[in-house]
Amino acid sequence: MVLRLGSVAPNFKAITTKGEIDFHQYIEGSWAILFSHPADFTPVCTTELGEVARRANDFAERNVKVIGLSANELKDHENWVKDIDEVNNVHVDFPIIADADRKVSALYDMLDYQDITNVDTKGIPFTVRSVFIIDTKKVIRLIITYPASTGRNFDEVIRVIDSLQLGDKHRITTPANWRKGDDVIVHPGVTNQEAAELFPGFRTVKPYLRFAPSPF
Structure with missing residues (x-):
């Protein structure tokens, strides 16, 4: 297997x-x-x-x-x-x-x-x-x-758990070196219209890279 x-x-x-x-x-x-x-x-x-x-x-x-x-x-x-x-x-x-x-x-x-x-x-x-x-x-x-x-590095293990659990609950991913409380990335499958409702105040860096405050 x-x-x-x-x-x-x-x-x-x-x-x-x-x-x-x-x-x-x-x-x-x-x-x-x-x-x-x-x-x-x-x-x-x-x-x-x-x-x-x-x-x-x-x-x-x-x-x-x-x-x-x-x-x-x-x-x-x-x-x-x-x-x-x-x-x-x-x-x-x-x-x-x-x-x-x-x-x-x-x-x-x-x-x-x-x-x-x-x-x-x-x-x-x-x-x-x-x-x-x-x-x-x-x-x-x-x-x-x-x-x-x-x-x-168990800090990293816990960091990944936080990222996974947050991503399962919200339509987000997490950037490099992300830690609990940091800004997150709006999932690419979320439209800008949806993002405006889900993540008020999100910001667009590139059409494929949009940041939002952590939902924690």
Whole structure:
């Protein structure tokens, strides 16, 4: 299966630090972020999971459920969470999938076949740092893959969620480096007459580029 933007996120059942879950049931009615990690007890992953826990309120405000994944056993996850909490002064309250057999990793094409050092003792590839943003219809709206050596920017993940949710609610797109509260772009499919009603005070830079105040 090739996953692209617009694909329905594949369902799966898995053991996690919060018990067994059915993924579609877990995210029902919410947006979701599924993000993978190369391995437990690794430095970059420890900072990433701590950051996600620290920003729990940011995700809750946006109706986003988060779920992590690492290619280790459940017992390792449970011990690792203690380190994450201690190092980052947080409480990890979201599930982390125990994917030692790489079933979910393979389903979502999260395995690293380029970096030959990114393997376990049996030579099986670990996961890379994949991010999937999934909407309330269980449709994949964003896919980002980072190398194992580079931690993710969760400011960017939240920025994209804001952009997607705003675009779903209003007929807009967002420009480069846009942040919540900045001016937005009137969708090309909106006529000037419609724009005058929807976005009073919109301004035209080019016929195809029209800015309007943020509807937030």
